[in-house]
Amino acid sequence: xxxxxxxxxxxxxxxxxxxxxxxxxxxxxxxxxxxxxxxxxxxxxxxxxxxxxxxxxxxxxxxxxxxxxxxxxxxxxxxxxxxxxxxxxxxxxxxxxxxxxxxxxxxxxxxxxxxxxxxxxxxxxxxxxxxxxxxxxxxxxxxxxxxxxxxxxxxxxxxxxxxxxxxxxxxxxxxxxxxxxxxxxxxxxxxxxxxxxxxxxxxxxxxxxxxxxxxxxxxxxxxxxxxxxxxxxxxxxxxxxxxxxxxxxxxxx
Ligand SMILES: Cc1cc2nc3c(=O)[nH]c(=O)nc-3n(C[C@H](O)[C@H](O)[C@H](O)COP(=O)(O)O)c2cc1C
Numbered sequence: 403x404x405x406x407x408x409x410x411x412x413x414x415x416x417x418x419x420x421x422x423x424x425x426x427x428x429x430x431x432x433x434x435x436x437x438x439x440x441x442x443x444x445x446x447x448x449x450x451x452x453x454x455x456x457x458x459x460x461x462x463x464x465x466x467x468x469x470x471x472x473x474x475x476x477x478x479x480x481x482x483x484x485x486x487x488x489x490x491x492x493x494x495x496x497x498x499x500x501x502x503x504x505x506x507x508x509x510x511x512x513x514x515x516x517x518x519x520x521x522x523x524x525x526x527x528x529x530x531x532x533x534x535x536x537x538x539x540x541x542x543x544x545x546x547x548x549x550x551x552x553x554x555x556x557x558x559x560x561x562x563x564x565x566x567x568x569x570x571x572x573x574x575x576x577x578x579x580x581x582x583x584x585x586x587x588x589x590x591x592x593x594x595x596x597x598x599x600x601x602x603x604x605x606x607x608x609x610x611x612x613x614x615x616x617x618x619x620x621x622x623x624x625x626x627x628x629x630x631x632x633x634x635x636x637x638x639x640x641x642x643x644x645x646x647x648x649x650x651x652x653x654x655x
Contacts, residue, residue: 416603421483423536424473443519446501451602457632458574469501479534484544487598487609495524543580548572
């Protein structure tokens with residue numbers, strides 16, 4: 403395979419879209435004010451795709467100027483809602499909107515506009531969460547209620563860019579799925595044949611193409627419950643499924 407060196411402006415190789423819901427600050431007390439802040443809905447939705455997961459924790463890569471980031475720093479809670487691959491029109495309705503009334507120059511240059519009620523703008527329905535204040539999105543098949551564990555500076559090594567992006571480490575405290583996604587015979591497993599995430603690759607939206615590839619995944623041979631060692635104690639009532647084989651030590655060892 404011939405390789406060529408290139409330097410793309412972005413390295414968005416393909417990650418699931420996440421709709422981050424956060425609580426907006428309470429409106430100013432003056433009821434006659436018509437300022438944009440006054441008109442903001444109780445919650446904001448920030449579409450992102452810079453997210454990775456280990457155990458019951460998630461790291462989010464966020465533009466520091468976003469309303470989502472500001473809300474997270476303030477309330478330290480969010481819900482990570484995962485849209486399915488038929489929800490591209492919803493994500494497009496949210497794209498290039500911000501809940502920040504005064505747009506920063508880089509977002510103005512990219513054609514962003516202020517949107518105070520993103521639920522209305524995208525035709526989405528808020529659902530109350532159980533452990534955090536921000537709502538879930540009823541139309542998303544997956545929703546994870548989270549608390550902020552730590553905010554990390556990203557690109558600290560680069561004096562010109564440090565501070566523009568933050569990496570927000572979230573602790574997942576409650577996980578909801580559409581019951582039709584649950585793997586038959588298990589209490590706590592998602593069936594990957596049924597879950598269809600919406601993927602952003604180089605700013606375009608995709609589904610996973612078709613079913614899995616012709617060979618079984620080698621990683622897939624590891625009993626899934628073995629990974630609970632990274633999740634222990636972080637998801638409330640979760641009991642776990644029975645481990646049939648794997649590398650966890652027996653109790654007492
Ligand atoms: C599909 C998609 C993926 C995006 N991924 C990210 C991302 O990973 N991080 C980020 O900061 N912004 C990302 N954006 C841009 C944000 O949506 C943008 O910063 C927006 O202002 C966030 O909304 P807010 O300002 O109301 O929080 C993405 C936008 C779209 C449509």
